[in-house]
Amino acid sequence: MTTTTLPTLRVLSLGAGAQSSVLLLLAAEGHLPGLDYAIFADTGWEPRSVYAHLDRIEREVAAPAGIPILRVSSGNIRADALDPGKRFASMPLHILNADGGDGMSRRQCTGQYKIRPIKEKVRELLGFPYPQRVPRGVFVEQWIGISVDEVHRAKDADVAYMKNRFPLLEQGLTRADCLRLLRSRGFESTPKSSCLGCPYHGNAQWRALRDTSPAEWEDVVAFDRAIRGGNARATAGGTPLLGQAYLHRSRRPLDQAPIDRVTAHEWAGRQTDVFDAIADAELEAGDADGCSPWACRSGTPVAADRFALTA
Numbered sequence: 331m332t333t334t335t336l337p338t339l340r341v342l343s344l345g346a347g348a349q350s351s352v353l354l355l356l357a358a359e360g361h362l363p364g365l366d367y368a369i370f371a372d373t374g375w376e377p378r379s380v381y382a383h384l385d386r387i388e389r390e391v392a393a394p395a396g397i398p399i400l401r402v403s404s405g406n407i408r409a410d411a412l413d414p415g416k417r418f419a420s421m422p423l424h425i426l427n428a429d430g431g432d433g434m435s436r437r438q439c440t441g442q443y444k445i446r447p448i449k450e451k452v453r454e455l456l457g458f459p460y461p462q463r464v465p466r467g468v469f470v471e472q473w474i475g476i477s478v479d480e481v482h483r484a485k486d487a488d489v490a491y492m493k494n495r496f497p498l499l500e501q502g503l504t505r506a507d508c509l510r511l512l513r514s515r516g517f518e519s520t521p522k523s524s525c526l527g528c529p530y531h532g533n534a535q536w537r538a539l540r541d542t543s544p545a546e547w548e549d550v551v552a553f554d555r556a557i558r559g560g561n562a563r564a565t566a567g568g569t570p571l572l573g574q575a576y577l578h579r580s581r582r583p584l585d586q587a588p589i590d591r592v593t594a595h596e597w598a599g600r601q602t603d604v605f606d607a608i609a610d611a612e613l614e615a616g617d618a619d620g621c622s623p624w625a626c627r628s629g630t631p632v633a634a635d636r637f638a639l640t641a
């Protein structure tokens with residue numbers, strides 16, 4: 331095997347939010363040459379609008395440029411949470427402890443449902459599927475859509491066969507720049523990529539779901555009700571949650587939670603340039619661009635041993 335300091339392949343981690351969609355656009359237009367694949371990790375529970383956006387950028391941007399979009403998955407996060415027979419990588423649920431205190435369950439979902447299937451696909455593309463060892467010097471260059479306003483999220487990969495690159499940082503582009511660029515190419519609104527029932531949603535996202543997509547709202551309300559006692563496998567295995575789990579940070583049932591409360595940041599966002607303000611308000615209100623595999627914008631993982639989901 332010949333080793334090299336050049337990447338064997340260039341791949342885009344495509345979360346299908348604004349930033350990674352812009353990277354796909356720039357590659358398709360030749361501003362960022364050399365992209366071999368875009369990889370989308372599907373948790374199985376993205377909003378319909380995200381799947382529609384993904385289909386559209388595949389049809390109108392990726393396919394004409396000859397960039398294959400590979401959709402990878404390690405299960406359906408919603409179904410797995412409710413299936414006693416499935417080992418479930420926990421979501422960051424808001425917990426009301428038995429003593430009345432608050433907590434959160436640890437976030438394992440991004441690693442299980444997003445990072446893991448991407449790594450598996452990359453190994454396969456390199457020709458060294460797990461458990462084969464990837465030879466030293468064989469690696470992919472992985473593009474990640476992180477804009478300058480979130481530079482702190484840029485991190486190296488944790489495996490030698492992936493080297494991360496951040497083209498938006500190199501170009502000095504902000505999230506607002508990305509939204510403008512997308513609009514200029516006819517993408518008037520780019521949905522946030524994150525699970526339909528992600529507990530990191532802010533009020534604006536919950537309201538949008540309730541007010542514009544009744545079927546998806548019913549789906550998340552039903553899920554919220556179903557996870558009150560924790561994940562199904564733990565409960566069936568005799569280690570139920572010591573408390574109650576909720577999707578909304580108020581730790582009230584989703585259909586009774588105070589999602590109509592408009593935050594100060596949202597009000598501020600309505601006063602100035604609408605697009606920049608929306609971007610700023612989203613970031614401040616916890617309603618940023620969703621859950622990217624390598625830079626979850628929806629929140630920070632909680633210490634693993636402090637708020638364990640089960641007893």
Ligand code: SF4
Pocket residue numbers: 373421422437439440443444523524525527528529530620621626628
């Ligand atoms: S969107 Fe939320 S629930 Fe889905 S993988 Fe990311 S952190 Fe987990």
